[in-house]
Amino acid sequence: MQNAIPRYKEVQNILRKQILKGTYASGHLLPSEHDLSHTYSITRTTVRQALDGLIREGLIAKHKGKGSIVISDRKSLALLHIKPFTSISAETSFKTSSVFLQKTKIITWPKPFFFHVNHDLSVTGCLHFERVRYVNMEPVILDNTYLPNVNLPRFTIRKFINDSLFETLQTAYGIHIVNVVQDLRAESATEGQANALKVNINTPLLHIYRKYLTNKKNFEFYSSLYCSTQKYTIGNQFSI
Amino acid sequence: MQNAIPRYKEVQNILRKQILKGTYASGHLLPSEHDLSHTYSITRTTVRQALDGLIREGLIAKHKGKGSIVISDRKSLALLHIKPFTSISAETSFKTSSVFLQKTKIITWPKPFFFHVNHDLSVTGCLHFERVRYVNMEPVILDNTYLPNVNLPRFTIRKFINDSLFETLQTAYGIHIVNVVQDLRAESATEGQANALKVNINTPLLHIYRKYLTNKKNFEFYSSLYCSTQKYTIGNQFSI
DNA sequence: GAGTGGTCTAGACCACCTG
């Protein structure tokens, strides 16, 4: 019943590890698509699918006629594409950690909500938690997440795998994210936000609203992320 | 010498027009990939490439087993993927306009620059302009753009096609963007920024740094965008 | 000229959704 991991994702994972391990050094070229297709016994189409993922992750860039180069300067947190926050520590030398301000508990869906919540979801209540994410011991993100209270047995008492909601949903419930819609604003820190992120009140924060769609029918969830961008910027990269 | 437009982009352009015209209404389904491949006499691979572009533009979302649905609620400015600012007015009911605060002129590359500038570029100087972008007559974006002063004959005296740098580069010089790296911060408006965007001083602004890579060798350029997000948010959407 | 990534064809099998 478990979905098999697609071949292109396997190769993407292998290449990511090799890049981060330094097998392919910053500023140097990856093997050509032709070579990779040979190495992993897959077609170039599948290789390109894997490389597209690495581009979105900000790890490589392509140049026609030359090759795929490993990105070197990665000072910013590549958070505009979706992956476990904790994977930042694997991709950079940054160390991440998390502290819960509010453990998961069942509430009614807050109104007005920043996205329109599906009516089917609203009847069963809402699982909510709040936490602060740290990079190198400094608070960077204030995360409020709201999930539908359906089909998640023992969720309120479960400890997250590797501090990661995404990994927990995937591993314990077979749920993974297939689509994301996000809106960004710049806002002034309220007193509570300022305390949580250890910044002055009225410091500008980057506010990211997110709606996650998953492979499970009628299971979509929401996050509100306040990001302190004084020390770390939020970045991404993509090809057209 | 002009590059032919790839088939998938042609189809992407056709479908975009049809979506915006209402041929495919919001919340309804596009024809299936199989149907589209038949309609335009292309393979499903090419259809999917076109649809991938529309997903990045925030115009459609895919659902396995169902189809590709036309996105309905688009209150935010889909600016985190790259396209002419002016296309916002085509995709929504918003009206856009631009006012130059500083017409294009040749300067030396500013240092320190927010991205590391290629040394080859720095010797020939820098074309710079500053403008404010309006949505529905309200100032929303303060744009400072820096281009290398090479291979752009008459650029300083040329009027932009449709107020669009991207269209001008493409049409007049055959240059198009292939890759973008961007960093985001939340910052307090300085007096100059506040005046330009008609907000109070110290209002939080979303600051987007961008580096654009193009199809022309050694031609990359840079923008700094300050966005007022009180009225319009900045958004995007993507599939994983 | 040799190698690279960009585009494209013509198929195939699968998991998922709906009637």
Place this chain on the structure above:
DNA sequence: AGGTGGTCTAGACCACTCG
């Protein structure tokens, strides 16, 4: 059961970069 998108194969030709 039939249609949808997700994945994948095995090729092909092209434009671009570099020596």
